[in-house]
Amino acid sequence: MMEPDTTSEFERALLSLDxxxxxxxxxxxxxxxxxxxVEKLVVPALERIGTDWEQGTVALSQxxxxxxxxxxxxxxxxxxxxxxxxxxxxxAIAALQDYHLLGKRIVYSVLRASxxxxxxxxxxxxxxxxxxxxxxRIEVLLISVLMLPSALRVKDVRxxxxxxxxxxKIAVGGAPFRLDDHLWxxxxxxxxxxxxxxxxxxxxxxxxGIP
Amino acid sequence: MTxxxxxxLQRVVTTLGHKEPDRVPFFLLATMHxxxxxxxxxxxxxxxxxxxxxxQLRMRAKYRHDCLSNFFYAAIEMEAWGGQVIYAQDGPPNxxxxxxxxxxxxxxxEPPKVRQSACLAKxxxxxxxxxxxxxxxxxxxxxxxxxxxxxxxxMGFDQYIELIYEQPEWFERLMRVNEEFCVEWxxxxxxxxxxxxxxxxxxxxxxxxxxxxxxxxxxxxxxxTISRIPSLTAIHLASGRSLPIVDxxxxxxxxxxxxxxxxxxxxxxxxxxxxxxVLGNLNGIEMRRWTPQQAEAAxxxxxxxxxxxxxxxxxxxxxxxxxxVPEEVLxxxxxxxxxxxxxxxxxxxxxx
Numbered sequence: 001m002m003e004p005d006t007t008s009e010f011e012r013a014l015l016s017l018d019x020x021x022x023x024x025x026x027x028x029x030x031x032x033x034x035x036x037x038v039e040k041l042v043v044p045a046l047e048r049i050g051t052d053w054e055q056g057t058v059a060l061s062q063x064x065x066x067x068x069x070x071x072x073x074x075x076x077x078x079x080x081x082x083x084x085x086x087x088x089x090x091x092a093i094a095a096l097q098d099y100h101l102l103g104k105r106i107v108y109s110v111l112r113a114s115x116x117x118x119x120x121x122x123x124x125x126x127x128x129x130x131x132x133x134x135x136x137r138i139e140v141l142l143i144s145v146l147m148l149p150s151a152l153r154v155k156d157v158r159x160x161x162x163x164x165x166x167x168x169k170i171a172v173g174g175a176p177f178r179l180d181d182h183l184w185x186x187x188x189x190x191x192x193x194x195x196x197x198x199x200x201x202x203x204x205x206x207x208x209g210i211p
Numbered sequence: 212m213t214x215x216x217x218x219x220l221q222r223v224v225t226t227l228g229h230k231e232p233d234r235v236p237f238f239l240l241a242t243m244h245x246x247x248x249x250x251x252x253x254x255x256x257x258x259x260x261x262x263x264x265x266x267q268l269r270m271r272a273k274y275r276h277d278c279l280s281n282f283f284y285a286a287i288e289m290e291a292w293g294g295q296v297i298y299a300q301d302g303p304p305n306x307x308x309x310x311x312x313x314x315x316x317x318x319x320x321e322p323p324k325v326r327q328s329a330c331l332a333k334x335x336x337x338x339x340x341x342x343x344x345x346x347x348x349x350x351x352x353x354x355x356x357x358x359x360x361x362x363x364x365x366m367g368f369d370q371y372i373e374l375i376y377e378q379p380e381w382f383e384r385l386m387r388v389n390e391e392f393c394v395e396w397x398x399x400x401x402x403x404x405x406x407x408x409x410x411x412x413x414x415x416x417x418x419x420x421x422x423x424x425x426x427x428x429x430x431x432x433x434x435x436t437i438s439r440i441p442s443l444t445a446i447h448l449a450s451g452r453s454l455p456i457v458d459x460x461x462x463x464x465x466x467x468x469x470x471x472x473x474x475x476x477x478x479x480x481x482x483x484x485x486x487x488x489v490l491g492n493l494n495g496i497e498m499r500r501w502t503p504q505q506a507e508a509a510x511x512x513x514x515x516x517x518x519x520x521x522x523x524x525x526x527x528x529x530x531x532x533x534x535x536v537p538e539e540v541l542x543x544x545x546x547x548x549x550x551x552x553x554x555x556x557x558x559x560x561x562x563x
Contacts, residue, residue, distance in 0.1 A: 017376060056452055059421040061372045068373075099297075099307055102368035148496060148533045149302035175450060179472065179496040179528075 006030075011045040014066035015058065019073075026073050034077040035084050038115045042070050043200060046110050050197025063196055064102065067109030074113045086115045088207040089139035089169075094121035094129050096153055100146035103174050107142060110196040116203055118142070126153050130160040133168060140169045140206045142199070143189075151176040151183060158188035171202045219277035219349035220406070227443070227466055227488050229522040235514055235552030236524045238352070238490065239276035239541065241532040242284065243303060245269065253534070254298040257283050260337035268344060274545045277524075279345055281338040281405060282354040282531075288396070289364045291328040301534050311366040314374055314381040322392035325399045335403040342404025352445075353405030354530075355397045357412035358389030358436060359429040375420070375428065386432055394439045407443040410436070410465065411530065416451025418473075425456060433463040445469060445490060447530050457482040472497075472528035476516040480523065488522045493544065495527040499535045503543035510547035515559045518552065525552065 006025060013021035031037040049066050052058035078084055093111075095104040101123060108120055121132055133141050141161075145151045154172055161168050171191040177184050184192035191206075193199040217225065217233050225232035245266015246256035256262045267279045286296045286306035295307030311317060325331050341351050356364075362371040362385060374382050397408045414420060415429030437444050446460050447469030453460065457479070460468050470479050470491030483489050493509055501509070510525065517523040525548050532541070551558065 053418075056417065056455075059417060059419055059424070061375070061420045061424070064369065064372050065376060097299075097305075099305060100363075100368060102372070105369045147302055147305065148499070148535060149299055152301075152535070176496050179450060179494060180499075182500070183496070 007041060007044050007048075010041055011048055014045060014049065014069055015062050017065055017069070019069055022069055023073055026077070033084060034082075035086070035115055037077060038074055038113070042074060043114045046070060046113060047197035047200055050110070050195040050200075054195045054197075060102070060106075064106050064109075067106050067113060067196065070113030071109040074115070078115065080112075080117060085117055086207065088116055088203065090137060091116065091140040091142065091203070091206075092119040092121055092133060092136060092138045093142040093144070095123045095144045096129065096157070097123070097125060097150040098146045099123060101144075103146065104142075104144035106196050107144060107173065107193070107199045111199060111203055114200050114203075116207075126156045126160070129157055130164070133161060134164055134166055138166075138168055140171065140203070143170060143172045145172070145174040145176060148176045150174075152187060154187040154189060169206050171199070171206075173199065218347070220347055222277055223350055223524065226521040226523060229485050229488070229520065231519075231521045231554040231556075233554060235518050235548055235554075236277040237275075237545065237548045237552070238278045238524050238526040239270065239274050239532065239545070240280055240282070240352075240526055240530050241270055241274075241536075241541065242280065242282050243534045244532065244536075244538075244541070247538070248273075252298075252300065253302075253304065257304065260333045260340060263337045264340040264344070267341060271349070274541055275549065276545065278350050278352050279341050280352045280354070281334055281341060281400065281403075282352070282409075283334055283337075285356055285411065286364065287330050287334065288356050288361065288392075290330040291323040291325070292365065292392075293323070294364065303531060303534075306364040309364070309366045309370070311362075311370075311385075314370075314378050317381045317385045317388070320385070320388050322388050322395070325392075325395045331396065331399070335399055338400055338403035338405050350406035351404055352407055352409055353397065353400035354409045354411055355393050355400075357410050357415070357429070357433065358386050358393045359432045360412050360414040361389050361393075363414060371414075375424070382428075386428075390432065390436050393436050397440045397442075401440070401442050405442070407445060407467075408440055409445045409447050409469070409530065410440075411447050411449065413447075413449035413451050415446075415456070416448040416453060416471075417455045418448075418451035418471075422455055426459065430456075430459050430463065433460075433465070437464040443467070445488075447490070450529050454479060454482060457487065461486045467524070469526070469530055470528065476513055480517040484520065484522060488524060489517050490524045490526050491517075492528040493526065495529050495532050495536065498527070498540055498544075499533060499537075501540050501543075503539060503546075506540050506543035507547040507551075510544055511551050514548070514552055514556065518554075518556050519559060 445467035
């Protein structure tokens with residue numbers, strides 16, 4: 001059983017960018033499998049950091065750097081494609097239209113550090129996103145935006161995917177959705193994440209609680 | 212009426228002195244709606260200074276607000292630095308890919324010369340034309356992106372955060388280059404007729420960097436830069452939070468703070484009272500689907516929380532009204548401030 005103090009210690013190491021301390025805690029005794037280390041230590045710490053950002057006590061730069069550090073650490077103990085990673089729907093993430101990639105990068109890092117595997121489409125336009133999601137048979141599509149016009153384009157993505165017979169789940173995130181609680185439903189998304197910790201929750205729900 | 216009607220400039224100056232003018236000043240920072248007025252695409256609209264001047268004047272006549280803005284779009288600064296601008300039909304022109312691919316690119320980075328930049332010259336021409344039209348009747352608000360926030364467009368946000376944390380020498384060099392540009396750009400706008408400068412600095416918000424980091428970086432940079440801009444300055448953190456750094460913002464020399472709709476306006480006003488004028492904080496994203504009644508309620512709520520005692524300018528939370536916000540909503544906001552913003556605000560006490 002993980003001591004709550006260890007999670008706090010791990011969180012403190014992340015927020016102060018102390019990679020050595022974070023690695024030492026993550027590789028310490030007390031876990032049976034790598035995915036257990038991720039589930040019991042990394043996920044709760046990243047979830048708490050995400051929630052603290054939402055509440056205004058942690059900054060976005062800390063959320064980003066914590067995610068990057070965890071991504072590196074987790075890749076070392078649980079490489080991409082490792083069968084020990086989570087069983088999950090096929091997932092991709094993209095920044096729609098905007099040249100603002102930070103939000104996508106944060107969610108990408110946090111999800112990978114939490115044991116999920118996902119394709120990164122980078123910055124894409126609507127048609128390109130639809131084509132790639134269809135070709136790759138994506139089941140969960142995570143879309144990040146900064147600007148309102150890009151947020152409104154999610155509606156086009158949904159319509160075009162639907163027209164092609166895809167029943168992909170779409171989760172959205174980014175400033176316009178944080179500022180207008182109704183916007184995600186208006187554009188036809190299935191879920192909206194206010195921060196990286198909610199992205200973990202959403203992915204876990206889409207994965208149907210499969211560990 | 213217990214007040215004589217003031218000009219827009221007098222109204223703004225009075226509230227900046229933390230006194231009650233005749234009415235709550237109203238800054239409608241609608242940069243793109245001028246294109247609608249002229250029946251032009253956003254790209255056509257921003258292609259000529261004359262369009263922006265005409266758009267600003269028509270909007271002020273229609274919406275009866277208290278300032279003119281020479282702001283085209285944030286990415287125009289990146290255009291001057293050699294970056295690409297991507298136009299949209301329904302939103303502000305966006306900055307394209309980064310001009311700094313690696314931190315080492317900072318080594319040879321030189322700031323563009325404001326006077327030699329065609330895109331910036333267009334803004335300066337618009338400023339001169341606005342000044343010729345409006346004289347001292349209304350303030351003309353100039354805008355600069357802060358040296359601390361410009362790298363989000365220069366190199367991409369993720370790369371920039373890593374630079375701040377991990378490569379302090381390159382960060383310091385980048386700040387020095389950006390500061391020179393920012394000061395020259397701000398002062399050129401003032402020379403062309405701008406009354407005040409908005410120092411747009413979203414990265415300094417505690418939403419983006421921790422306060423301890425801000426005190427060592429964004430705060431120091433703002434102090435150095437603002438001390439070289441001889442006009443009144445407003446700091447705008449876009450939609451980021453600002454309450455925890457209000458006293459630091461005062462120490463930068465700024466007189467006005469742009470407030471996010473994520474912030475509690477009552478708390479902000481209490482923290483800023485007598486020190487900083489509060490600018491904000493109508494939710495521009497939600498505004499898109501407001502009814503006229505919701506617009507009126509939002510204006511009343513903001514005035515009730517921040518209007519008493521002056522030191523308040525009603526505006527949106529971001530400094531740029533989205534293209535999608537309908538004219539009828541903007542008219543309703545204007546009508547509400549002209550109905551409920553007249554001092555003394557006796558109804559605020561009556562409403563309890």
